[in-house]
Amino acid sequence: MELALSLGDTSKPFKFLDKNPKLSSKDLGFCMALGSGFPATTRSQDKLGSHESNYQDDERRVSSDPPLQLDLLPFSPVPRGHQAPSRIHFPWLTDNLVSEPGSTDAPGRGFDVNRLSMDDADEGAAISSPNSAASSFQMDFGIRSGRDRKRDLEAIDAERASSRASDDEENGLTRKKLRLSKEQSAFLEESFKEHNTLNPKQKLALAKQLNLRPRQVEVWFQNRRARTKLKQTEVDCEYLKRCCETLTEENRRLQKELQELRALKTSQPFYMQLPATTLTMCPSCERVATTTTSSSGTTTTTTTNPSTTTSTTNSKPLSLPAKPRLFPMSHGQVQPHHAAS
DNA sequence: GCCAAACTATCCTTTACTTCA
DNA sequence: CCTGAAGTAAAGGATAGTTTG
Known part of the structure; x- marks a missing residue:
């Protein structure tokens, strides 16, 4: 069992967005332009550790570039004057990333959660500003199922935690561990299936999509790789254990067979x-x-019935895959x- | 071209927090 | 409510590869 690793080029989109109908076109219908400003992620750097500063460097590097269209998502930007495709509403996305479907508002404008359609509500992923999540969602809870409501609450919690974390960081306090929402985890998981490592652009894109800091995305991938490796180790260990058991059993059988042959040799001297x-x-x-x-020097390969030989009557095949069977x-x-x- | 320092990305280990039975 | 186990986000150190002067 091996994980396929595809370290695609930086422009390679996440293929899962195409493959997963649930996440593709209609749902994940937004594109992203990384321009000169990263207000959500830009912060004071003097409190950051080495890793943190690395990603700050990444951000600066990208930020200094001209606006860059990332094709990480299923469709390309809508040309001026064309009808924009429908857009998914991720609860963790800020309103400066997603604009209302069909709206002429450019991305970056405010978003009114009260204008959500029932379809949007059914998606269970209504968008809201991270700073006003609770009030916005309360407006909508009346028409939501319990499950959707739970998901919304989880999203709110994640947003609040993220917000707290950012605040703490800005205040120089130790950041409290936050729990990623199910949607965020699922999205990261899908990304991981495509690439189990990220290049800086992919990291930034994911971070922006999920409203996380690039460092969080990086850490998530690190931990995910570690989990994969651990699982693989467990699988390997289990396999080796089975091999060991099988070989022990085979060894026992062969020892017994040897004893029988020796006994046979003693009782039938002409065998020699x-x-x-x-x-x-x-x-x-x-x-x-x-x-x-x-x-006379001629050789013959014989095939005889095992049942005629006492030494092989208790033979049974080994269950080890692709192993030589010495019986x-x-x-x-x-x-x-x-x-x- | 060689070299050392700096930078960068990743892995590994550990810690601390959250969730759940 | 308390507790221990499991899961996991995050920090910090080690290491290897790359870049730069």
């Missing part, structure tokens, strides 16, 4: 007069065949290998 027999393994089927060399099968039989012992 048989022609020399060697065991060879068939490279294609990985089974043992018996090759007997006669006194006689139906078309080959192990003859007593009576070396001088």
Whole structure:
């Protein structure tokens, strides 16, 4: 079990957005322009650690560039004068990222949650300003299912936590650990399926989409990679354990077989007069065949019924995948290998 | 071209917080 | 309500690769 790793180029979109109909076109219908300003992520840098400053550098680097259209999402920007596609409303998105569907408002304008349609409500992902989430959602709870309401509350909590975190950071206090919302986690998870590492642009794009700091996205991917590795280690461990058990059992069986052969040799001395027999393994089927060399020099590969030999009556196949099976099968039989012992 | 310092990204370990049984 | 286990966000250090002067 291996994770496919695709380190695409920076312009490569997240393919899951195309593949996942739930998240594609209609739902994730927004594009993003990274321009000169990053008001949400720009903050004082003197309190930041080394990692933090790295990402601040990233932000500065991007920020200093001319406005950059990221094609991380399913459709391209709508040309001036064209009808904008419908847009999804992520609760964690700020109103400066998403504009109302069909609205002529440019992104960056305010968003009125009261204008949400029922469809939007059913998506359970109404947009709101992170600073006014509670009041906005309260307006809508009357028409929401309990589950949607719960999700909304979770989103609000996440937003509040994020807001608290930012405030704390700005105040120089230690940032409290926040819990990512289910939507944020799911989105990150989908991103991880596409790329288990991020380049700076992807990181920034994800951070902006999810209203997280780039450092949070980075840390999430780090921890996610660690979880994947841990899981893989557990799987490997389990496999090796099974292999060990199987081999132990096989060893036990072969020891028993050896004892039986020795007993047979003692009771039937004429056995020693048989022609020399060697065991060879068939490279294609990985089974043992018996090759007997006669006194005249001709060799014959024999296939005998295992049931005629007491030493093989209790043979059973190993369950190890793709491992050589060192025991006689139906078309080959192990003859007593009576070396001088 | 070589080298050392700085920078950057990632991994690993640990801590602290949250959730849940 | 308390508690321990599990999950996970986050911090900090180590390391390796890259860039720069």
